Amino acid sequence: MNASPVYLDAATAAPTHPVARQALLAALDDGWADPGKLYGQARRARQLLDAAREATAQTLGVRADELSFTSSGTTAAHGAVLGGLAGRRRVGPTLVHSAIEHSAVLHAAERHVAAGGVADPVPVDRLGRLDLSAWSDAVRAPGVALAALISASHEVGTVQPVAEAAAACAGAGVPLYVDAAQSVGRVPLPAGWSVLTASAHKWGGPSGVGLLAVRKGTRWESPWPADDREGGRTPGSVNLPAVVAAAASLRAAAADAAAEETRLAPLVDRIRARVAAEVPDVEVVGDPVLRLPHLVTFSCLYVDGEALLHALDRRGFAVSSGSSCTSSTLRPSHVLEAMGVLSHGNVRVSLHRETTEADVERFLAELPGIVAGLRAEAGVVGL
Amino acid sequence: MPDEVLDCRGQRCPLPVIAAARRMPEVPVGTVVRVLADDPAAAVDIPAWCRMRGQEFVAAITGPDGPAYDIRRAH
Numbered sequence: 063m064n065a066s067p068v069y070l071d072a073a074t075a076a077p078t079h080p081v082a083r084q085a086l087l088a089a090l091d092d093g094w095a096d097p098g099k100l101y102g103q104a105r106r107a108r109q110l111l112d113a114a115r116e117a118t119a120q121t122l123g124v125r126a127d128e129l130s131f132t133s134s135g136t137t138a139a140h141g142a143v144l145g146g147l148a149g150r151r152r153v154g155p156t157l158v159h160s161a162i163e164h165s166a167v168l169h170a171a172e173r174h175v176a177a178g179g180v181a182d183p184v185p186v187d188r189l190g191r192l193d194l195s196a197w198s199d200a201v202r203a204p205g206v207a208l209a210a211l212i213s214a215s216h217e218v219g220t221v222q223p224v225a226e227a228a229a230a231c232a233g234a235g236v237p238l239y240v241d242a243a244q245s246v247g248r249v250p251l252p253a254g255w256s257v258l259t260a261s262a263h264k265w266g267g268p269s270g271v272g273l274l275a276v277r278k279g280t281r282w283e284s285p286w287p288a289d290d291r292e293g294g295r296t297p298g299s300v301n302l303p304a305v306v307a308a309a310a311s312l313r314a315a316a317a318d319a320a321a322e323e324t325r326l327a328p329l330v331d332r333i334r335a336r337v338a339a340e341v342p343d344v345e346v347v348g349d350p351v352l353r354l355p356h357l358v359t360f361s362c363l364y365v366d367g368e369a370l371l372h373a374l375d376r377r378g379f380a381v382s383s384g385s386s387c388t389s390s391t392l393r394p395s396h397v398l399e400a401m402g403v404l405s406h407g408n409v410r411v412s413l414h415r416e417t418t419e420a421d422v423e424r425f426l427a428e429l430p431g432i433v434a435g436l437r438a439e440a441g442v443v444g445l
Numbered sequence: 446m447p448d449e450v451l452d453c454r455g456q457r458c459p460l461p462v463i464a465a466a467r468r469m470p471e472v473p474v475g476t477v478v479r480v481l482a483d484d485p486a487a488a489v490d491i492p493a494w495c496r497m498r499g500q501e502f503v504a505a506i507t508g509p510d511g512p513a514y515d516i517r518r519a520h
Contacts, residue, residue, distance in 0.1 A: 343497070345493070345497065363459075363462075363494070363497065364459055364462065364463050364466070365459065366458070366459060367458075385458065385486070386457075386458055386484070386485060387457060387458060387486075392457075392484075392485070393486075394458070394485060394486040394489050394490075398489060399488075399489045402489065402492065402493065403489075403493055404489070404490055404493040404494070404497070405458070405486050405489045406459035406462065406486055406490055407459065440463070442463055442466070445463065445466040445467060
């Protein structure tokens, strides 16, 4: 039964970019010293760290001193939310956020609420796009310290109206935090944000490297115990070889991003069209046009999501799911819930630089039979 | 008040939706069936099923038997 593996879960972690591998190996030999010390090995490490920061800042379009490397994308998101709230606590206690933020942002919001703060989630429509009028009302309310909006949904791919949301924030004097984990290294970044985060393993860098950019003039205060490294924004010594690899692979991914978008977006269009046409009773979700180039999500009626992932895995396909039976909490994805779309039998397919047209064709050829087989086993054919 | 009750408590997704899908074609048009389902996914998936099948989702309620969902057979 072993079929050749087809990895289609880049939105969780993209396969390591060859440039990341090379840079990591070189930096393991050359970048092990503490860049804060005053000797030759440290100066070499400092040079590597400075160069990585400079290159990454350039890709993001920020100043080098606005950018910190964190120990993960999750840590960056936690710091962005809690630091943005701390920096403006005199203004008020409220965090406005979309209902479809990443769980890292929502968990930081829960912490804020547990400490006496307020969180105000803003709904999305059936396609997973922010309700801009509700957003504008929410950020204009008194006592809003920070607003958080994901650049594009990590679960369904819908690109958010960040520029419009940022304009509403600017009008209300509220800083905007954008979680750009699915966008950095793939698509141009939106404008108008004050704080931005990303995660290296989404673009083919190593896991365990996050980016936290805080624009000059933003009232942001570190929520962590004091530490002077990384501009005082995140504690602990950086994993320098991983940071060097993250920076090198981001530069490579960004250089190829436009070509990859041109190559992958039509493959996602093909998946959207063929799954809808060839799998009965399926709901392809997310915005068909205003979407990420590499990500598509659909739900198969009457199919158990966990059984579907296992059946796909047996045929060599690695995908992700927002169905409750695949989550540790046994709750359906809050994103699918906020959109009001079917949550069971859910599959997220996300493509990357190694994905070929043949991979997609094999997935499309096998999926209808796999779904039909599961429905036959469950006795739900014709319902 | 519903015309009948379908007890799907303790069933995990997608079983409550499947139970509703089996029962609805058997009842007369206009009948309201109340689905008792404590799986959190039912709150999302029962309204979504109604939308996909053109049936009327009447309401979600929380009563003495826990979360429940009323569906009216529309056609």
